[in-house]
Amino acid sequence: MNKDKRILITGAAGFIGSHLCDRFVNEGFQVIGMDNLITGDMKNIEHLFPLPNFQFYHQDVSRYVHVPGELHYILHFASPASPVDYVKWPIQTMKVGSLGTHNCLGLALSKKSRILVASTSEVYGDPLVHPQTEEYWGNVNPVGPRSMYDEAKRFQEAITMAYHNAHKLDTRIVRIFNTYGPRMRLNDGRVLPNFFYQAITGQDITVYGDGSQTRSFCYVSDLVDGIYRLLFSDYAMPVNVGNPDEITISQFAEEIITLTKTDQKVVYKPLPIDDPKQRQPDITKAKSLLGWEPKVHRSEGLKITYEYFKKALGK
Numbered sequence: 356m357n358k359d360k361r362i363l364i365t366g367a368a369g370f371i372g373s374h375l376c377d378r379f380v381n382e383g384f385q386v387i388g389m390d391n392l393i394t395g396d397m398k399n400i401e402h403l404f405p406l407p408n409f410q411f412y413h414q415d416v417s418r419y420v421h422v423p424g425e426l427h428y429i430l431h432f433a434s435p436a437s438p439v440d441y442v443k444w445p446i447q448t449m450k451v452g453s454l455g456t457h458n459c460l461g462l463a464l465s466k467k468s469r470i471l472v473a474s475t476s477e478v479y480g481d482p483l484v485h486p487q488t489e490e491y492w493g494n495v496n497p498v499g500p501r502s503m504y505d506e507a508k509r510f511q512e513a514i515t516m517a518y519h520n521a522h523k524l525d526t527r528i529v530r531i532f533n534t535y536g537p538r539m540r541l542n543d544g545r546v547l548p549n550f551f552y553q554a555i556t557g558q559d560i561t562v563y564g565d566g567s568q569t570r571s572f573c574y575v576s577d578l579v580d581g582i583y584r585l586l587f588s589d590y591a592m593p594v595n596v597g598n599p600d601e602i603t604i605s606q607f608a609e610e611i612i613t614l615t616k617t618d619q620k621v622v623y624k625p626l627p628i629d630d631p632k633q634r635q636p637d638i639t640k641a642k643s644l645l646g647w648e649p650k651v652h653r654s655e656g657l658k659i660t661y662e663y664f665k666k667a668l669g670k
């Protein structure tokens with residue numbers, strides 16, 4: 356019975372963390388959310404506070420984790436995750452991926468919990484293999500402007516496998532590709548909130564570089580379902596979860612302009628250093644191991660997200 360199972364979710368007040376809390380609360384689990392709130396927002400989880408199966412701990416997982424009682428599952432999702440955020444919080448990003456992961460693994464060992472850690476397509480860096488399969492080792496600059504995130508997440512995968520191999524800990528690793536949906540922070544600097552914010556507030560749409568770089572955007576409910584299935588699978592190696600529907604950033608800007616019916620123009624800004632030129636998940640593994648594939652088409656997901664951002668901006 357799910358109601359007898361306790362799960363800790365770190366990064367609970369963040370974009371993906373809060374949607375995970377919703378899913379596990381709705382499935383009847385006893386959910387403990389944890390966040391230090393440097394990039395998370397209590398608004399994302401305030402609707403859960405009245406529920407008997409949700410508790411919140413305002414704690415920094417990089418410093419310590421104390422959770423009394425049994426714990427059956429841990430989802431480690433705490434981390435700044437947008438390029439703008441991790442440049443603003445470089446040390447915290449490195450600490451939560453390394454010390455925070457170590458703390459979670461130690462907690463999982465002591466409680467005999469299964470642990471799933473949030474990794475990222477950034478482990479592939481600026482990929483030379485396309486689409487990216489889990490077997491690709493990546494092309495990462497260890498000292499570049501994204502290195503605090505990329506290398507922390509690569510360390511996280513390595514220490515998770517070390518605990519799996521040395522202690523036989525029950526571990527899962529999800530490699531998350533670009534994800535979007537309600538509760539993204541309007542000012543988190545990522546392409547989708549930026550474009551919506553600009554379109555809604557009457558500013559020009561800023562495309563970095565020539566806009567030929569690609570991304571593949573996954574709606575958050577699809578991602579959460581992939582993570583849920585991975586947690587309950589028996590597969591310990593990393594699994595890509597993302598939507599393979601790849602698009603250039605220029606095309607993406609046009610889609611936002613059409614959806615929002617804005618009169619704003621596209622303006623071009625310099626491409627950030629080490630910005631990956633292409634990104635598309637190979638989801639063969641997720642399909643065969645988890646019976647998972649994304650269901651929400653971008654046209655549908657963008658409409659829902661647009662409504663959320665309009666409301667957030669009082670429009």
Ligand code: UDP
Nearest residue numbers: 438544545546547549561562563568604630
């Ligand atoms: N980007 C852009 N305009 C913006 C913000 C981002 O053209 O206002 C580009 C960015 O250079 C990158 C892509 O959009 O090529 C996705 O960037 P994001 O920050 O969302 O995340 P990333 O996928 O790079 O981690």
